Amino acid sequence: MSVACELKLKRAELTNRLEELAKLQAEVREQVSSIDKVIAIYEPGCGPMPTKARRPGRTTKISDEVKASMGGVNQRQVVLEILRDSADPVSTSECAAKFSHAIGLGGEAEIVDQVSRKLSAVLTQLTKAGRVRHVGKAANRQFLWEIAA
Structure with missing residues (x-):
C-alpha cells in the first residue's frame, strides 16, 4: 500500500x-x-x-478538515509550484483551487474559500521574501500573482 x-x-x-x-x-x-x-x-x-x-461560526467541520489537510503540507512550496506551472498570472482563488486539488481536498466552494484565506498569508510572506509579486488585479478585485524574476 x-x-x-x-x-x-x-x-x-x-x-x-x-x-x-x-x-x-x-x-x-x-x-x-x-x-x-x-x-x-x-x-x-x-x-x-x-x-x-463559543463564538458562532468560529470553526466548522470543513475548516477543521482544511486545517488538518494543510497542516503537514509545505504550503510555500506548493504555491510556488502552482505559480511556476501556470503560464499567466494567477488570482488568489485560482491558486487556492489548484492548491486544494493538489493536496486532495477537492474543489467545493467553501473549501476553496477557506484555503484562499490561508494562502493569502502565504502569498504575502512570499512577496516579502521576494519570491512572488502581484501584477495587478482581476475583475473581482483579487490580486494576480506570478513568480518574481
Whole structure:
C-alpha cells in the first residue's frame, strides 16, 4: 500500500473520530441542559449555570478538515509550484483551487474559500521574501500573482 493510500485511510479515520466527538459533545450539552432544568425545579430562583460561550461560526467541520489537510503540507512550496506551472498570472482563488486539488481536498466552494484565506498569508510572506509579486488585479478585485524574476 502506498504512503498516499495509508495517509488517506488515516485521514478518514480522523475525520470519523471528529464526527463522533461532535456527536458526543451534542449529547453532553443535552445532558447539561436537562440537569439545569431539574435544578430549576428544586431552586426556582436559580437560573441555568453559565457555560463557556463559543463564538458562532468560529470553526466548522470543513475548516477543521482544511486545517488538518494543510497542516503537514509545505504550503510555500506548493504555491510556488502552482505559480511556476501556470503560464499567466494567477488570482488568489485560482491558486487556492489548484492548491486544494493538489493536496486532495477537492474543489467545493467553501473549501476553496477557506484555503484562499490561508494562502493569502502565504502569498504575502512570499512577496516579502521576494519570491512572488502581484501584477495587478482581476475583475473581482483579487490580486494576480506570478513568480518574481
